[in-house]
Amino acid sequence: MSSEIEKNSEPSIEIAADESVEVPNDGVSSLAKQSRGFGVTFATMFKKPNTEQYPEEKVPTAPRFHGRHQLNRHPDGLEKCIGCELCAWACPADAIYVEGAQNTEESRYSPGERYGSVYQINYLRCIFCGLCIEACPTRALTMTNEFELADNLREKLIYEKEDLLAPFRPEMVAPPHAMFPGTDESDYYRGKVTGSDPSQGEVFGVVVPGKKP
């Protein structure tokens, strides 16, 4: 067994100490090559710098940049999230926590049976892959281009439902409120509801007239 392993007593390459490699000297042509190189350096001095002045001038991101999430609303202000937890199941980093709850006629947050009562995204876990957006069946969850998320405490980087919900547009009514009169949830998904009705509550701004489902 041990006889198979031969001792490598002599190095195969012998290096002579006094042997030196001659450096080729091209004379004037080598100087010309060098000055061509310095010419590149010199020309760069007249180029415009490509530095982005970030905090003063913010260069917009790519339109489909994966930034902070947003929970969208239907045109009348009801939430699109139905609390199905498909986003939480799709998440490879287990960053999303959802609790669904039953809608009642007295307190309705979304059209249909259920809504997301607790919705949290842990941005310390989130890897912004967008699998949750692909999983969402109602397009309730989308991503914005906002990226300035750094903070000094762990707790501040767990975003609650209030932090993620989209802001109200002028024609929207804050939930809980009833569905648009004379519609059911399938009308919402077919895009037949395009605004709110006075019977649903007080709107946030001026209502554009002539918006009917």
Added chain:
Amino acid sequence: MGIEEKLPSGFLLTSVEKLAGYMRKSSLWPATFGLACCAIEMMATGAGRYDLARFGMEVFRASPRQADLMIVAGRVSNKMAPVLRQIYDQMAGPKWVISMGACASSGGMFNNYAIVQGVDHVVPVDIYLPGCPPRPEMLMDAILKLHEQIANEKLGSNRQEVIRQVEAAALASLPTISMKGLLAK
């Protein structure tokens, strides 16, 4: 620690605080601590297009004695954790830590036995930066938020007062066991 401990609280101390804060934030030298893909973004932040030199931070020190900011860029494995702690201990105070990216902040998608679940298990973190990896603008945003924090840092007896307040707030806050959802983890 120094002269600020001897100063009486009042106008003199707040003036020294402002001066010290301004000087500390304007010459923050980061220690190189690139561990994974976040390090590539950290290098990009130091390079010409984003140019950390605009904030006096272009020198990434390989020697911890000459650095006062550690940017932990990437996932910290259990084997790397003692090394990281040693580098942190070798840095001269005052010193700050940015936990860059999801993996350094919480373990990210690597919820397994090999990765430290958040670098704050090992060193105290001043700024958590989400993203996988965060783009250079995000890192600069975190750095600027840290600058603001450093500029407003208290010294001497004012610092003792802040520590007392933080302690009192921590005692009065909601215990982890009664938090809901992800907050409980």
